[in-house]
Amino acid sequence: MPFDPEPQIRRHRSADVTLTVTENGVPAAGREMVVAQRNHEFLFGCTGFEFIPLANGELPAEPATGPGGGPGSLGEAEAGPVERLAERWLDLFNFATLPFYWGRFEPTRGRPDTARLRETARWFADRGCVVKGHPLAWHTVSAEWLTELSNPEIVEAQTARIRRESADFAGLIDMWDVINEVVIMPIFDKYDNGLTRICREMGRIPMIRMVFDAAREANPQATLLLNDFDMSAAYECLIEGVLEAGITIDALGLQSHMHQGYWGEEKTLAVLDRFSRYGLPIHFTETTILSGQLMPAGIEDLNDYQVSEWPSTPEGEERQADEIVRHYRTLLSHPSVRAMTYWGIADGGWLGAPGGFVRTDGTPKPSYEALHALVKGDWWLPPTTYRTDDRGQLRFTAFLGEYELTAAGRTTTFQLNSPGTASVEVEV
Amino acid sequence: MPFDPEPQIRRHRSADVTLTVTENGVPAAGREMVVAQRNHEFLFGCTGFEFIPLANGELPAEPATGPGGGPGSLGEAEAGPVERLAERWLDLFNFATLPFYWGRFEPTRGRPDTARLRETARWFADRGCVVKGHPLAWHTVSAEWLTELSNPEIVEAQTARIRRESADFAGLIDMWDVINEVVIMPIFDKYDNGLTRICREMGRIPMIRMVFDAAREANPQATLLLNDFDMSAAYECLIEGVLEAGITIDALGLQSHMHQGYWGEEKTLAVLDRFSRYGLPIHFTETTILSGQLMPAGIEDLNDYQVSEWPSTPEGEERQADEIVRHYRTLLSHPSVRAMTYWGIADGGWLGAPGGFVRTDGTPKPSYEALHALVKGDWWLPPTTYRTDDRGQLRFTAFLGEYELTAAGRTTTFQLNSPGTASVEVEV
Numbered sequence: 096m097p098f099d100p101e102p103q104i105r106r107h108r109s110a111d112v113t114l115t116v117t118e119n120g121v122p123a124a125g126r127e128m129v130v131a132q133r134n135h136e137f138l139f140g141c142t143g144f145e146f147i148p149l150a151n152g153e154l155p156a157e158p159a160t161g162p163g164g165g166p167g168s169l170g171e172a173e174a175g176p177v178e179r180l181a182e183r184w185l186d187l188f189n190f191a192t193l194p195f196y197w198g199r200f201e202p203t204r205g206r207p208d209t210a211r212l213r214e215t216a217r218w219f220a221d222r223g224c225v226v227k228g229h230p231l232a233w234h235t236v237s238a239e240w241l242t243e244l245s246n247p248e249i250v251e252a253q254t255a256r257i258r259r260e261s262a263d264f265a266g267l268i269d270m271w272d273v274i275n276e277v278v279i280m281p282i283f284d285k286y287d288n289g290l291t292r293i294c295r296e297m298g299r300i301p302m303i304r305m306v307f308d309a310a311r312e313a314n315p316q317a318t319l320l321l322n323d324f325d326m327s328a329a330y331e332c333l334i335e336g337v338l339e340a341g342i343t344i345d346a347l348g349l350q351s352h353m354h355q356g357y358w359g360e361e362k363t364l365a366v367l368d369r370f371s372r373y374g375l376p377i378h379f380t381e382t383t384i385l386s387g388q389l390m391p392a393g394i395e396d397l398n399d400y401q402v403s404e405w406p407s408t409p410e411g412e413e414r415q416a417d418e419i420v421r422h423y424r425t426l427l428s429h430p431s432v433r434a435m436t437y438w439g440i441a442d443g444g445w446l447g448a449p450g451g452f453v454r455t456d457g458t459p460k461p462s463y464e465a466l467h468a469l470v471k472g473d474w475w476l477p478p479t480t481y482r483t484d485d486r487g488q489l490r491f492t493a494f495l496g497e498y499e500l501t502a503a504g505r506t507t508t509f510q511l512n513s514p515g516t517a518s519v520e521v522e523v
Numbered sequence: 524m525p526f527d528p529e530p531q532i533r534r535h536r537s538a539d540v541t542l543t544v545t546e547n548g549v550p551a552a553g554r555e556m557v558v559a560q561r562n563h564e565f566l567f568g569c570t571g572f573e574f575i576p577l578a579n580g581e582l583p584a585e586p587a588t589g590p591g592g593g594p595g596s597l598g599e600a601e602a603g604p605v606e607r608l609a610e611r612w613l614d615l616f617n618f619a620t621l622p623f624y625w626g627r628f629e630p631t632r633g634r635p636d637t638a639r640l641r642e643t644a645r646w647f648a649d650r651g652c653v654v655k656g657h658p659l660a661w662h663t664v665s666a667e668w669l670t671e672l673s674n675p676e677i678v679e680a681q682t683a684r685i686r687r688e689s690a691d692f693a694g695l696i697d698m699w700d701v702i703n704e705v706v707i708m709p710i711f712d713k714y715d716n717g718l719t720r721i722c723r724e725m726g727r728i729p730m731i732r733m734v735f736d737a738a739r740e741a742n743p744q745a746t747l748l749l750n751d752f753d754m755s756a757a758y759e760c761l762i763e764g765v766l767e768a769g770i771t772i773d774a775l776g777l778q779s780h781m782h783q784g785y786w787g788e789e790k791t792l793a794v795l796d797r798f799s800r801y802g803l804p805i806h807f808t809e810t811t812i813l814s815g816q817l818m819p820a821g822i823e824d825l826n827d828y829q830v831s832e833w834p835s836t837p838e839g840e841e842r843q844a845d846e847i848v849r850h851y852r853t854l855l856s857h858p859s860v861r862a863m864t865y866w867g868i869a870d871g872g873w874l875g876a877p878g879g880f881v882r883t884d885g886t887p888k889p890s891y892e893a894l895h896a897l898v899k900g901d902w903w904l905p906p907t908t909y910r911t912d913d914r915g916q917l918r919f920t921a922f923l924g925e926y927e928l929t930a931a932g933r934t935t936t937f938q939l940n941s942p943g944t945a946s947v948e949v950e951v
Contacts, residue, residue: 278756278757278760279756281759282756282759282797295800298763298767299759299760299763300763300764300767301767325756327755327757328706328707328710328753328757329755329756329757329759329760330760331709331710331727331757332706332727332757332758332760332761332764333760333763333764335726335727335728335761335764336728336760336761336763336764336765336767336768337764339726339728339729339764339767339768340764340767340768369710372723
């Protein structure tokens, strides 16, 4: 029998609500009211890298239009392609990952890109999104100037960098992929870099302790993640060592770039089974599912795959839409999963792969519509009119998240945070 | 330039000795003396499973001889095939691994095979060998009756078993593969077993702590190994977690069954580089190099490969001899390696593979002669006559190990334990 995630999704993600409405402390009996969902509790995430120029007012004042609009232009007068993309993004996601790759964030030592990232984080926060920074420590795209330092100096620079970003963004960014890919970090041998040097010298667990301590100290409110692409027993062993060493991890990040093919429900559930053993929240931090040709299975480092053109195809788009739906449903069926970040809404991102929900011409793929039909359809309560009973109560079943109740022109909000039966009292 | 291990072998394995010989406290000047090596410090090991019947007097009192001798008989009156094999074994190795697979050692609860194993351990010890027991905890070939117990009962049975064997064999077996293949233990899913159950529940590191504590408590003198086949970052992560947790590991066991092909120097040195970072002695615990067809590369669990016949071939035997020499030389070139255990002197062992140094008909392969030419040839000082100088001194360079000096019919022994320059005083 094929896996049916629906019962588990309902069980772990929705609440059977009895809403008791009062007005001036008295039950508002026999009244028509509108309940509407405002947001999901589940973090439906995506990278937001491409909106940095938009958030910082760096786009041309008037979008190029007409025949001279250049590639990518949609020829619309009122909104450029980035604005259109942003609209689509915000209609689907409530959780943004912003780039803090050290080598790009601070290519020249002492000149970090703090202001632009703060503007971008604020832009997302103003639109109701949770914002995560990615990553604070990683051997890839680390600052090149680190290699001119001694190991103690690299350690000092790394911890200072973490304290700086954690503090500078506190309140806007309270969630961080603190350290990325530690399983491979000390044995990474593709090129010399400062992070591999110190991780090899100090060991993985002391390295993790150091960067988590720095992040925790600078922003005690933050949710701090360990993030890795290695889904083997290696990551399990690392996690067990970290937990035995008494280091507090707030959530486990599992990457899941599927350029070589969708994992399928069985593998996904097996991964969840293995990594949920630690009782920690799980975030799927980096997911890609292609709508074009798959990368050959033999390639171990996805960066090794270089093609001049990697088109999205009609068959690929149908497959992607199906796999997207299956994957999101599988994840939501497991109670440990608290977040799912898709790695790029539009095609042409990392590796040039057709991994987005939106084509390079700005049009949405079937996967966009399919995911939207879950996030804002099956799993969403649109404005719905109810009539309260004699005790001022109304009942409905809905997904966890933020809701608003509108009665007689007045709107109030409430949260559904726990699955199961919920009794909520609201004063209108 | 190809890797030349010789300078490192000399550097890490041999000593330039100045031997000062006295007689009644006076320098024995101008005297002829014979120096001869008795043993290697390096542990050249092999499994000794097949000698349990021999050590216990369980073989037929008179070996079958002549045409009616049956298969495997060499037709010799004075020694049967097992005795011949034992002679070859003892001429090459100084370190025996004996089987303590729980499911075979104690198939019926409360009836362990202690007496036979003690006899066998004593048989090897009497012949100058160090003896190691393998393993005290493993999910494979664990006792089937464990599956009828509750998890707390399995924990109690496992630790009691370790304490029992450690104490019963102390003095004869002071070296143990305490726990085997922990990387995969909690996620092993081929069949239900008691060890996977408790490891999954308690976690890898607490499991390791528990079994090491039990072994250490019962025999504080023992050398205790963690042993695994997983040469990936997973084992590194496990080791780092174990060390961070404050668990003392006396040596790291690295399995290296090469049924799918010899690793080659590059991979071997890379593995040594990664696993020597912890400053722990390294034992190559289980090595197999074939003299027949290789197992296809795609097979992940070697046990999945089943063939009715797996012959040793002339070309395979030449290849094996070459690879054996290269592998032993590579290992001895690295100072962290203290032991190398070959997995079965004779063909027809695990999986029926042609992995031995001796064919099923009892004749030695080229690999036997080649390894012998190192262990008892290039790396060995045969009885050699020297003349002491005016100060009673003589000089020689030799491999670390045990030596004897014979002068005027009297023999005394001495040890070379440290590489480099050594000054040794001997009274004859």
